[in-house]
Amino acid sequence: MDAIHYIGFDVHKKSVSFCVKQSDGAVIAEGRLPAEREDLRRWAASQSEPWCGAMEATLFSAWIYDTLKPYALRLEMGHPALMKAIGASKKKSDRLDARRIADLVRCDLLPACYVAPPAVRELRRLLRYRNLVVQQSVRMQNKIAGLLMECGATYNKARLHGSKYFQALLGQIEEVPDSVKQMLRLSRGALDMFQSVQRQLLKRLHEDAGLHARVERLCSIRGIGEVTALTWALEIADPHRFGSISQAVSYCGLTAAFRSSADKQQRGPISKQRNAHLQTVLIEAAKLAPRWNPELAAVHARELERGHRNRATLAVARKLVAYLLAVDKSGKPFLPQLPNNDQDNTALSSPAGMVAFPTPPPVVAQTAERSSRARVRSAAPKPGAPLPAPGRSAQTTLATGGSGGNATLPGRATS
Numbered sequence: 001m002d003a004i005h006y007i008g009f010d011v012h013k014k015s016v017s018f019c020v021k022q023s024d025g026a027v028i029a030e031g032r033l034p035a036e037r038e039d040l041r042r043w044a045a046s047q048s049e050p051w052c053g054a055m056e057a058t059l060f061s062a063w064i065y066d067t068l069k070p071y072a073l074r075l076e077m078g079h080p081a082l083m084k085a086i087g088a089s090k091k092k093s094d095r096l097d098a099r100r101i102a103d104l105v106r107c108d109l110l111p112a113c114y115v116a117p118p119a120v121r122e123l124r125r126l127l128r129y130r131n132l133v134v135q136q137s138v139r140m141q142n143k144i145a146g147l148l149m150e151c152g153a154t155y156n157k158a159r160l161h162g163s164k165y166f167q168a169l170l171g172q173i174e175e176v177p178d179s180v181k182q183m184l185r186l187s188r189g190a191l192d193m194f195q196s197v198q199r200q201l202l203k204r205l206h207e208d209a210g211l212h213a214r215v216e217r218l219c220s221i222r223g224i225g226e227v228t229a230l231t232w233a234l235e236i237a238d239p240h241r242f243g244s245i246s247q248a249v250s251y252c253g254l255t256a257a258f259r260s261s262a263d264k265q266q267r268g269p270i271s272k273q274r275n276a277h278l279q280t281v282l283i284e285a286a287k288l289a290p291r292w293n294p295e296l297a298a299v300h301a302r303e304l305e306r307g308h309r310n311r312a313t314l315a316v317a318r319k320l321v322a323y324l325l326a327v328d329k330s331g332k333p334f335l336p337q338l339p340n341n342d343q344d345n346t347a348l349s350s351p352a353g354m355v356a357f358p359t360p361p362p363v364v365a366q367t368a369e370r371s372s373r374a375r376v377r378s379a380a381p382k383p384g385a386p387l388p389a390p391g392r393s394a395q396t397t398l399a400t401g402g403s404g405g406n407a408t409l410p411g412r413a414t415s
Contacts, residue, residue: 003022003023004050005028006020006102006103006105006106008102009054009064009101010101011035011055011056011058013035015032015033015034016033016034017097018033018098019095021102025106030099040068041067044068045071052073052075054076054078054104054110055075055076056083056101057079058080066118076110076115077112077113078104078111078112079111079113081273083104083110116238120237123234124234124235127230127234130197130201131277133198133201134194136194137191141161144160144188145160147183147187148160148184150180151173151175155169202226211233214233215233217331217332217333217334218328220333220335221320221323221327222289222293222296223285223293223296223320224285224324227281228285232324235275236278239325239328240329245321245325250271251274252279252317253274253279254270254317254318254321255270256270270314282317282320283313283314285320286313286314286317286320289316290316295319296316296319299315299316300315300316302315303315303316
């Protein structure tokens with residue numbers, strides 16, 4: 001039976017260092033290859049024994065991974081942060097790094113990360129470029145408004161970025177230097193170009209039939225728009241790689257850092273180990289989704305009662321992740337379950353072919369009229385105050401802290 005070799009690759013922009021080891025750790029070969037597809041294919045085809053390999057996930061790893069994968073029994077990418085923690089050493093060189101990666105593969109200790117298929121990576125690259133174009137477009141809009149404000153020009157903010165209004169405005173503004181007018185024209189030209197490019201990129205994404213059907217299913221969730229659905233589909237790629245909702249929430253960067261040692265536990269801010277593209281889109285969607293989705297509005301209101309608006313937005317974003325993951329895994333449109341009147345209130349039904357979620361109970365905020373804006377606080381009976389008359393129901397009196405008006409809790413009798 002042929003022996004399996006284990007190969008570690010240390011990839012760089014211009015070169016790839018490799019180390020070939022046997023199962024017992026003996027080094028078979030070491031060297032450096034030019035970072036060229038033909039050289040890598042020639043080297044991979046010359047290997048006499050079947051091999052398993054790995055490399056660290058970097059900016060240069062994707063095309064090298066695609067080039068070498070057809071020649072390997074198993075080829076993986078390692079998580080950079082985890083690999084650094086496992087293989088920390090005083091000495092560092094390309095040769096030592098390749099040896100260390102080969103040992104991680106040989107001992108089955110490699111912290112492998114998910115590698116999306118090439119077709120998904122290509123579409124994801126288009127979407128990320130579209131996001132960059134949109135950011136530049138917003139910068140141009142802000143620059144146009146800033147130039148006009150610097151010169152004291154009066155303009156209609158709502159119509160400023162309309163083509164006809166902008167051309168008319170250039171002919172009407174007075175006492176504005178010619179250099180500023182030239183910069184306004186350049187900024188407007190760049191803005192038109194960016195908007196045209198982002199429309200072309202979205203059109204290219206819609207041409208993929210599989211992606212288009214997947215986005216339509218995700219958009220069946222009220223509060224999820226086209227860009228949010230596209231970002232989820234292309235950044236997640238395969239939803240089945242997440243075994244639970246908590247794993248997906250953590251990947252999206254919606255969980256806090258947690259440290260526990262002995263009897264001490266500490267929670268930090270939102271973790272920086274996340275998919276930044278998904279995190280940004282989900283947070284922005286969570287700020288608007290409660291306006292159109294009653295279930296999300298109930299989640300937001302419940303968290304808002306605790307007094308922290310950002311945590312309420314974060315709770316809505318987590319709920320969105322749960323909805324998106326369920327729809328994406330099932331391949332069915334989203335439909336919240338509604339109580340069935342023919343059965344008891346706990347029985348829920350949904351049409352066939354739909355992903356159903358129970359509708360959360362409505363959040364009703366109970367407020368008492370107060371004579372001032374001071375916070376309501378419990379009033380203790382004063383010493384010597386008369387007790388309630390016999391036969392009367394007990395009541396709880398609340399002091400408003402204002403002009404002396406009293407309010408009673410709902411459902412309690414008043415004396």
